[in-house]
Amino acid sequence: MAEPRPPPRVWVSQPLFDDVIARLEEYFEVVSTSDVAEYTPEQISAALSDASGALVTLNERIGAEQIVAAPQLRAVANVGVGYNNLDIPALSAAGITATNTPDVLTETTADFGFALLMATARRITEAERWLREGHWRQWSFQTMLGADLHGGTLGILGMGRIGRGIAKRASGFDMRVLYHNRSRLPEAIEREARAAYVGFDDLLARADHLLLVLPYSKQSHHLIGAKALAGMKPTATLVNIARGGIVDEDALAEALAGGKLAAAGLDVFEGEPAINPRLLALRNVVLTPHIASGSLATRRAMVSLAVDNLIAALGVGPNAGKPPNPISA
Numbered sequence: 089m090a091e092p093r094p095p096p097r098v099w100v101s102q103p104l105f106d107d108v109i110a111r112l113e114e115y116f117e118v119v120s121t122s123d124v125a126e127y128t129p130e131q132i133s134a135a136l137s138d139a140s141g142a143l144v145t146l147n148e149r150i151g152a153e154q155i156v157a158a159p160q161l162r163a164v165a166n167v168g169v170g171y172n173n174l175d176i177p178a179l180s181a182a183g184i185t186a187t188n189t190p191d192v193l194t195e196t197t198a199d200f201g202f203a204l205l206m207a208t209a210r211r212i213t214e215a216e217r218w219l220r221e222g223h224w225r226q227w228s229f230q231t232m233l234g235a236d237l238h239g240g241t242l243g244i245l246g247m248g249r250i251g252r253g254i255a256k257r258a259s260g261f262d263m264r265v266l267y268h269n270r271s272r273l274p275e276a277i278e279r280e281a282r283a284a285y286v287g288f289d290d291l292l293a294r295a296d297h298l299l300l301v302l303p304y305s306k307q308s309h310h311l312i313g314a315k316a317l318a319g320m321k322p323t324a325t326l327v328n329i330a331r332g333g334i335v336d337e338d339a340l341a342e343a344l345a346g347g348k349l350a351a352a353g354l355d356v357f358e359g360e361p362a363i364n365p366r367l368l369a370l371r372n373v374v375l376t377p378h379i380a381s382g383s384l385a386t387r388r389a390m391v392s393l394a395v396d397n398l399i400a401a402l403g404v405g406p407n408a409g410k411p412p413n414p415i416s417a
């Protein structure tokens with residue numbers, strides 16, 4: 089009698105939620121790690137060399153070099169909606185299904201975008217730092233004056249699901265919402281989001297607060313650079329919850345230091361976790377460690393969806409062959 093075939097192997101790159109990951113064990117041999125790991129490209133190739141599937145986070149880049157080293161790889165499930173860590177054309181060309189986790193993080197990420205906007209415009213973390221450092225000697229009328237959200241104009245660059253979630257919150261604050269997107273949304277959605285479409289330059293010029301929620305790509309690399317920043321109001325705030333590479337951080341630091349922009353709230357950074365020292369030296373920036381989707385419930389939902397995607401993409405389970413969130417090249 090022939091030996092039973094061993095189950096396919098899947099690689100889980102980071103410690104996620106053990107009880108959620110355990111669902112993979114019904115179908116696969118799971119290779120995982122109990123420590124947060126930082127991998128070199130070679131280590132990722134080695135981890136994928138005998139894997140049929142992988143469940144990865146934004147930390148793990150998978151491109152041509154890894155694909156060549158992974159002859160059995162058939163599916164990569166990304167935990168996250170953004171997938172600029174994956175070379176989608178290369179994966180598609182090799183017949184490897186890639187998936188992401190949209191929807192489940194929309195509201196949590198929109199909550200955070202709004203929280204970061206409020207913290208930035210109203211100087212909340214700067215004020216707390218100042219207080220903790222013992223500078224508060226007497227109540228003064230002019231302490232930490234910030235910018236209002238209510239009644240102001242919110243610019244949203246990138247009007248996908250998260251952008252629309254932010255627009256929904258802004259209407260509760262009586263804000264005027266303008267947006268710019270690769271393509272204009274249908275009128276019914278604009279009406280529902282109470283958002284008006286404007287050109288890119290117009291968005292920059294009119295926004296009292298500008299929120300970046302667009303995907304990172306070659307086209308959006310350093311889209312917010314010196315020229316774009318010069319087109320914004322010097323009283324404006326900029327918030328980035330998308331990807332660090334969309335902003336030219338040196339140009340941003342220059343604008344913030346030179347009074348060309350009031351403040352910035354940044355959850356994402358070009359070289360994260362390394363932070364541009366020019367940004368660290370400024371008082372008018374709020375810096376957070378890429379936590380926009382980081383509520384416990386949402387992070388669990390993201391991992392669970394990635395598990396569903398991986399099981400289905402590897403042709404087993406209730407949705408065999410039909411992963412809920414395939415990414416097309």
Ligand code: 8YV
Nearest residue numbers: 145146147167168169170381
């Ligand atoms: C994730 C994110 O935490 O979804 C995204 O695109 O940036 C975050 O929500 C991250 O992708 C984890 O891999």
